[in-house]
Amino acid sequence: MRILFSNASLMWGGNEKWTLNAAETLASRGHQVSVAVRERKLWLERQKANQVNWIEFPFLNDADLRTILGLRRFIRQNKIEIFLPTRSRDYWLGGWAALGTSAKYVMRMGITRTLPNTIKERLRYSIWPDGIIVNAEAVKQSLIAHPWIKGDRIRVIYNGVDQRERWTQSATRNSQELLVLAAGRVESEKGFDVLIDAMALAVKQEPRLICEIWGHGDLVDSLNAQIERLNLEEHVRLRGFTHDINRELARADIAVSSSYREGISNFILESWSAGVPLVATSIEGSAEIVHDRTRGLLVPPGDAHSMSNAILELVKNKSLRETCIAGGKQAIATTHNWTAMAEKMEAFFLEIANRK
Template identity: 30%
Template sequence: MRRATASVPGPQPAAGPGPAPVQAVRVLEITAGFAVAGPLGGAARFVIELSRALATRERTRVAPRLAALWDFATPHDEEWRAQLAREEIPVFTAAPWQAGAPLRSCMESLRNLWRHPGARVDVIHSHGEFTDLAAILLKRRLGARYLVRTRHSSVEWPKRPRLGAFFANLLYPAVFDMEVAVSQNAVEALDGRWLAGRLGRKARRIYNALNFERFGIEMAGRLETRARLRASLGVPVDAPLVGTVGRLVPIKGYHVLLEAIPAVAQLYPHARVVIAGEGPERAALEAQAAALGMGERVIFTGARSDVEAVLATLDLFVSSSYVEGLPTAILESVAAGVPVVATAIPGNMEILQDGVTGRLAPPGDAPALAHAIVAALREPAAAKAMADRAYQDAQQRFSIEVIAAQYADLFCNLMANAPGR
């Protein structure tokens, strides 16, 4: 079993942003871990990128450090800890993840955080479920004045709905000084809670964000990437390639995407579909594809660490979800310049406007989804124009620089109103 580890900032000031001024707000960002290609996905990457942006672009206002509840023992865990250390962002990883004993893993992580709290902070910022509980536990221990939590998902504590309802409706409004939601629909849900209304608590909308630079690097060699990845997947370079990225769970609606594929294949017999991700629904989805006679057309890749490369090779990204907060996968596709077809649900519609920046179809409607996919493939010039407009809009609203500034404003405004400050 691996012991808890701490990444200590390097001694070379030139390697990172340098020390923040004394007046900078000291913020502890808490994430579940750094397994960005595994179970944690977009939220974990967002916390990392937010911390990096705060430490560089907002260093005169915010001094961040990171605590990860678990080490998932993936290559990304090691890579990100090393990268953050090079950038002089302090990191503490509390405990190893034990897949067969989640409760034990949770207790060990919280115990280690309590025993090794680190330096005092002004604000603790958590990002869902167990990290929210860790923030509550550590507030007094770290002398934090304020607790802030960001709700990244439209559904909290899905495996423990009763417990989640207690936390979300009664505990969180009472103990968190600010709750942030990543979509307007989620803001309205938070503001609609009885206790939040009684206490006069209003949630704030701050979107999830992307580091657009990471996609720019991959896109620079797009043709080479496209040829290389398609060859590895057994897809001809000129075949229409439709794809999606995400966890294979029911709310993602991948079974609806598979139901739509036969209609697409009738018009585009050489088209292929790639589904990049892992999850409990994989076996059922593979069986469904085979039963539809689409087994050779649909490629299940499992979890991928090279999301940028996967997107670079697609002609069209499809999201068939029933529920989303603010979907990172769609943002990534937009950043990669890939046309998008998605379901007309609140989170998706905050990114895409039907017929302007993408194409939307009703959730659960396979014929409508097939029609939207065919329309995008049939009119590639129009699809590209939509993708270009989506990219320009996303840079204005969802870039990590914009969102980091909004969080810095939030933290500074809280501290400006702190008693005795």
């Protein structure tokens, strides 16, 4: 099939990682895949194979006529069959661009949303889409809670990671430390402030604990101030952005997903793939896939005491660690891998293409 993705972001995050992985996986399976982006360099330096066509558009705002007409021209000239925007701004521009073309318009959403009942939102989420891909049942339920959104056009397709890559404990790992690792955009919904509070409690019982938080964002200064206020400079480190979180996970003893709001976290899947026992907040998307005490430990979002206790329990309980590692690896092998994700996307695309 001839498939066009779009992603207007200038920052790298989970949505962008999903777009890259989906595009490259589908291209490797014989599809002709292009991705409309705002800055090609952001993507070219991260691609693993030169199989995807990256094209630049301005994506200036919701009324960017140059982008709308450029996308429409590209869709027509290249006989695109599936057009798949992956960000909120892309939905609006993409919807206008797809009008009057033969392409099927499929949105992808990775987070729960509550939408106002306006003409704009009805166009974006109900009238224009031929299909909507979501990465969790919780995201689907948040959409069909709006009676004007068609539930039969929504398909849950879980995120995946690359099974071909195998990660082992690094030889440079510090055996005198117990490394807790977290990653994501440094913004309020990721809950890193709660993780820091949890570390303040945990190190009182286990002083070998060290926490590294990888990512960039608006709250770096605020979190650094929190670390200083709690006298945690020796125990919590903000490490900035990394192109290869798997390399860092290879050094980790425990992974923590502390989010307040998420669909399916790529970091959870990466932790499972790396064989690192997991603590995650029991938000809707995470609770859907992290079976408590089988694939990880679930704690209430915003609860530093529960998070601290879960970290300490994994430190002390080898049998529980091994159970969670095995459960996570099984989840990757059976459900959360690129092959399974691509097969489900292909089936959904064919269903949409054949729909009368």
